[in-house]
Amino acid sequence: MTSRPRDTGAERLLRDLAPQVLGVVLRRFRDFGAAEDAVQEALVAAATQWPRDGVPDEPRAWLIQVASRRITDHVRSEAARRRREAFVVSLVPPEQQIALAADSDEAVEQDDTLALLFMCCHPALSTSSAIALTLRAVGGLTTAEIARAFLVPEATMAQRISRAKQTIKASGVPFQMPTSEERSARLGAVLHVLYLIFNEGYTTSSGPALHRDDLSSEAIRLTRAVRALLPDDGEVAGLLALMLLTDARRAARTGPEGQLIPLADQDRSLWDQGAIAEGVALVTAALSRGSIGVYQVQAAIAAVHDEAARAEDTDWPQILALYDLLLGMSDNPMVALSHAIATAMVRGPEAGLELLRSLDADPRLQGHHRLDAARAHLLERAGDREAAIAHYRRAAGRTTNLPEQSYLLSQAARLCDARK
Incomplete structure (x- = not known):
């Protein structure tokens, strides 16, 4: 798989748009592997052309058009070897063929990121494969980054992602938001992948920067979206609280030259007090419900750190008890x-x-x-x-x-x- 070139503003825009574009293309063509390949080609084309020609007025529509053209070209080349009609019938069930020809403007405009997130965490996949695939498709991480997050060799992770794509394709899983029962079955994997995306953003596994704000911000955005679906779930609230309480320290973690500043030496006046207040309120409410999970406990630990005015005021006995x-x-x-x-x-x-x-x-x-x-x-x-x-x-x-x-x-x- 071609890795996407990294940029500054353009890279952030492409990362924000990538899962949305993938959702549209996937809904049109019903082939996860082919759709992701086409979107990756469109992203590479954008990274090459936009700095030279300027960002188009409708960048999302531009990417959808280019990706759709790439996958259509693939379909046509296949049809040249085997009759086009036979190819379409073999790849797409008859009841879905109308959807290929008539993708409404409303469907193109919707943000499919959350649906894509739950689809990648389908129970047809093992938890580890689901997380790896979602990190690739929704989080935009490279295979190498995902391998480091899982503490496995890159070649192993590449095989795992490839198998996951084939499993999704073979299962014929529809691209749509799951039912409440399906959401419950997939929620653990969804939360785990959001946790890993946030962690990769907060402290990157490689490169010249300590953190990648685009990744951590996207993880927070997606977690907020999951919480909107499941407002009474304590672990969803706990994960959001953990992200907010951790991300609140971001501005104090690096010095003027981008150097790392450890927690004990940070200027705590730079911490985001609004994020801390929101995180503390979330975890307090979640813990009061009585069913305690790992994200709630981690959020409670983060809250103890954030509520200490000075490093020497940290309540380490309480933190140890939580650990x-x-x-x-x-x-x-x-x-x-x-x-x-x-x-x-x-x-x-x-x-x-x-x-x-x-x-x-x-x-x-x-x-x-x-x-x-x-x-x-x-x-x-x-x-x-x-x-x-x-x-x-x-x-x-x-x-x-x-x-x-x-x-x-x-x-x-x-x-x-x-x-x-």
Whole structure:
């Protein structure tokens, strides 16, 4: 699959439009793989032509037209080898053929992103495949980015996405919003994919920028849309609260040169108090309903951080208690890593390091820079400067996010200077 070129304003516009255009083309032609290929070609054409010729007055309509032309050309080339009528009949059930010829203006104008999101999380797919496909089709992540989010090789993820497309095509699943029962069955995968899209936006897995505002903002927008469908679901509210409470710190996370500023050193006056207030209200209301889920607990942890006026005011015992609860609900190794850090903040660095040692055998964390970064931080607090330097450097060598890499190397350099 051709990866989309990255830009500034044009890239953001293309990312916003991509799932909407895919929804229209998919509804017309009923072939997920062919529709996505056609849309990707249209996006590449736009990235090439728009900087030169200017953005068209109706960019969405332009992309739909180009993508439709690409997929139509594909259909015609197939029809040249096998009669066109036979091709259409074999690919599209008779009752759907009218839809191909008559896609109303109203249908073209609607935003299909949410329908596309739930379609990609169809139960015909395994949860991991559904999440990967949605990240590709709705989130716009590259295969490499998705592989890093899942902690698997890129080739493995490419095969998983390809199989997911074929499964969607073979299942004949209609492109439409699911029923309430279908929504319930798919909701877990939908929330997980939105969580991963947000995380990739908040701290990108690679590249020169610490975060990608377009991804995190799109995840928040889609989560708001899901909550509008399911206003009484505590986990939907919890996920939205978690995103808002985390994203509220975005302006304070980087310095003038784009360098990473850790949570303890951030200027908290830069935090978005409106987002914090909304997030706290959401998670408070969700927790009061009595059914507690993993996103609500994570949001509660984020709220404790955000409500501390200074880093030294952070209620670490409360955070540790919440991580104790979360550990019993999730086997996510990143949760275990954060739990070890919280333990160190309450019981001392040696207690945290002991927990980190138990994570060394987890294959999901082998070679992951966050494990080395956490160990370096706790070793420094424990007074083992040389070991801390080694792990800061090792962590820097294992991340492909340049601001993170620069920060980790600067920590190692600081400790080297201190020993002179």
